[in-house]
Amino acid sequence: MIQLHLEKVRKWFTEEHEKRLAPLAEFAYGELQNRDRDAFGKGWMSWPVDHHESLYADIDKIASDFRAKSNVTVVIGIGGSYLGARSVLSMVQPEFTREGKHEVIFAGQQLSPTYHAHLLKYLDSREVTLVVVSKSGTTLEPSAVFHTFRDYLEKRYGEAEASARICAITDAQKGSLRAYADEKKYATLPIPDDIGGRYSVLSAVGLLPMALAGVDYRKVMQGAANMRDQLAKVAITANPAVQYALARHVLYQQGFVAEALVTYEPRVADFAGWWQQLFGESQGKDGIGLYPTMLQYTTDLHSMGQYVQDSRKVLVETVLDAFIDDAPELKVPVGLDEKNRYLENVSFHKLQEVAVESVMIAHSEAGVPNIRIEARGDAESLYGELVYFFEVACAFGGYLLGINAFDQPGVEAYKSEMRARLQK
Structure with a gap:
C-alpha cells in the first residue's frame, strides 16, 4: 500500500x-x-498485466539450470541493466540470513580493476554461472567485463561448458550481443523493444536475477x-x-x-x-x-x-x-x-x-x-x-x-x- x-x-x-x-x-x-506518442518507450505501462507465461517458463528453466550448476551467478550490466535488479534483491532479501541461498553478484557497473580482479579470485573456489545484460552489446563497461569473465569461464570449464553457463539478456533480433550469443549458443532472454533500460526492471532484466536469488517475482x-x-x-x-x-x-x-x-x-x-x-x-x-x-x-x-x-x-x-x-x-x-x-x-x-x-x-x-x-x-x-x-x-x-x-x-x-x- x-x-x-x-x-x-x-x-x-x-x-x-x-x-x-x-x-x-x-x-x-x-x-x-x-500510446502512439513516444510509443518506443511506453511498453512498461501495460507490461505488468500483459501475458508473460512463456517468458516466465524460460526464466524458471534458466534459473533452475544455473542454480543446479553453480552457487554463484555474476550479473554483468550497468545503469538500468543492473540498478533495478540490485535494488529488488536488496529490498526483498533480509540482511544476514542468506546462508544456503544462491548468491547473485553484480559486475560491469564500473571499470575498477581492483573490484573485478578480487571478484575473479573470489570465484575460484565457487561454481559459477554468468548473466550479461545489454540491449546493444556495445556499452563499454559491461562489454569489457563480460568478455573478461567469459574468457575466465572458458579457461576454467572449456568453451562448450562455459557456453552452457552463460545467459545473455539482450535485443530479441539484433545487436552485437545477440549475434555473439547466437554464435556461442548461449541461453538468451529478450529485452522488449519498447522498454528502455531504466524502465526495464520488471522485464527479464530484473526477473532472472530475482529467480536466481529465490525471489517470488510473480508477487x-x-x-x-x-x-x-x-x-x-x-x-x-x-x-x-x-x-x-x-x-x-x-x-x-x-x-x-x-x-x-x-x-x-x-x-x-x-x-x-x-x-x-x-x-x-x-x-x-x-x-x-x-x-x-x-x-x-x-x-x-x-x-x-x-x-x-x-x-x-x-x-x-x-x-x-x-x-x-x-x-x-x-x-x-x-x-x-x-x-x-x-x-x-x-x-x-x-x-x-x-x-x-x-x-x-x-x-x-x-x-x-x-x-x-x-x-x-x-x-x-x-x-x-x-x-x-x-x-x-x-x-x-x-x-x-x-x-x-x-x-x-x-x-x-x-x-x-x-x-x-x-x-x-
Missing part, C-alpha cells in the same frame, strides 16, 4: 497551484496515456499490476503519482534545484539508486530538471543534517517511509542510566516512526519542503508497487516539463570520447 502525504509541502504547493495547473495536468496525462509483478489498476481507477486530482509529480514540478518552478529521496531502511537504499537513474536520465535534459540525489537517515543526519537544516534552501526531500514487516519486534531493554531512561521498553519501530516525523517537522519548518510517501506491505508486492508508481510519476512529470522522458542523448557523449581515445 502506498499513500502520498503533502502536508509538509503545502506552504509551497497549494490548492491554487493545483487549480492553475489543472489544464497542463490534463494535457500531460493525456500525452502519457496516448513483484502482481504488486506492479495492482498499482497500475489503482492509478487507473482514480481521477487525476486523486492520483498519488500525478500529485507527487505536480508537487515536485511546482517546487522546481519556485527555484528548488535538487530532490533527495530519503530512506530510513538500509534495505531500501539501493531502491533510491534506481530512482536516481530513473529521474536523472528521464528528466535531466534540455538544461532543465531537478537534480536527483539520495540520503539515508538517520545515518546521514549525522553528516548531512546540518547542511539540510541550515544551508541555502535549494533542496526538496521526498521521504520514502517504507516499512517491511518481516522481523520480530525489537525493544530497548530496561535498566538504563538516568539520562537514557526515556528509551526503556520503546520499540525500534516506534523510534523509527518518531524519527521520521521529527525530522520532517524540523526540516520543513526550516524551509525545506518535505513530501512523504508511506509504503507498507510485504517486500515483493511493495517493490512492484513502488516501481510502477515512480515510473508513472516520472513519465508524467516529463510531459509537464515538455521533454521526452524516454531518451537519453547526453549519455552518449562520454562514451564517444572514450571510444575515440581507445581506438587511437
Whole structure:
C-alpha cells in the first residue's frame, strides 16, 4: 500500500497551484496515456498485466539450470541493466540470513580493476554461472567485463561448458550481443523493444536475477499490476503519482534545484539508486530538471543534517517511509542510566516512526519542503508497487516539463570520447 502525504509541502504547493495547473495536468496525462506518442518507450505501462507465461517458463528453466550448476551467478550490466535488479534483491532479501541461498553478484557497473580482479579470485573456489545484460552489446563497461569473465569461464570449464553457463539478456533480433550469443549458443532472454533500460526492471532484466536469488517475482509483478489498476481507477486530482509529480514540478518552478529521496531502511537504499537513474536520465535534459540525489537517515543526519537544516534552501526531500514487516519486534531493554531512561521498553519501530516525523517537522519548518510517501506491505508486492508508481510519476512529470522522458542523448557523449581515445 502506498499513500502520498503533502502536508509538509503545502506552504509551497497549494490548492491554487493545483487549480492553475489543472489544464497542463490534463494535457500531460493525456500525452502519457496516448500510446502512439513516444510509443518506443511506453511498453512498461501495460507490461505488468500483459501475458508473460512463456517468458516466465524460460526464466524458471534458466534459473533452475544455473542454480543446479553453480552457487554463484555474476550479473554483468550497468545503469538500468543492473540498478533495478540490485535494488529488488536488496529490498526483498533480509540482511544476514542468506546462508544456503544462491548468491547473485553484480559486475560491469564500473571499470575498477581492483573490484573485478578480487571478484575473479573470489570465484575460484565457487561454481559459477554468468548473466550479461545489454540491449546493444556495445556499452563499454559491461562489454569489457563480460568478455573478461567469459574468457575466465572458458579457461576454467572449456568453451562448450562455459557456453552452457552463460545467459545473455539482450535485443530479441539484433545487436552485437545477440549475434555473439547466437554464435556461442548461449541461453538468451529478450529485452522488449519498447522498454528502455531504466524502465526495464520488471522485464527479464530484473526477473532472472530475482529467480536466481529465490525471489517470488510473480508477487513483484502482481504488486506492479495492482498499482497500475489503482492509478487507473482514480481521477487525476486523486492520483498519488500525478500529485507527487505536480508537487515536485511546482517546487522546481519556485527555484528548488535538487530532490533527495530519503530512506530510513538500509534495505531500501539501493531502491533510491534506481530512482536516481530513473529521474536523472528521464528528466535531466534540455538544461532543465531537478537534480536527483539520495540520503539515508538517520545515518546521514549525522553528516548531512546540518547542511539540510541550515544551508541555502535549494533542496526538496521526498521521504520514502517504507516499512517491511518481516522481523520480530525489537525493544530497548530496561535498566538504563538516568539520562537514557526515556528509551526503556520503546520499540525500534516506534523510534523509527518518531524519527521520521521529527525530522520532517524540523526540516520543513526550516524551509525545506518535505513530501512523504508511506509504503507498507510485504517486500515483493511493495517493490512492484513502488516501481510502477515512480515510473508513472516520472513519465508524467516529463510531459509537464515538455521533454521526452524516454531518451537519453547526453549519455552518449562520454562514451564517444572514450571510444575515440581507445581506438587511437
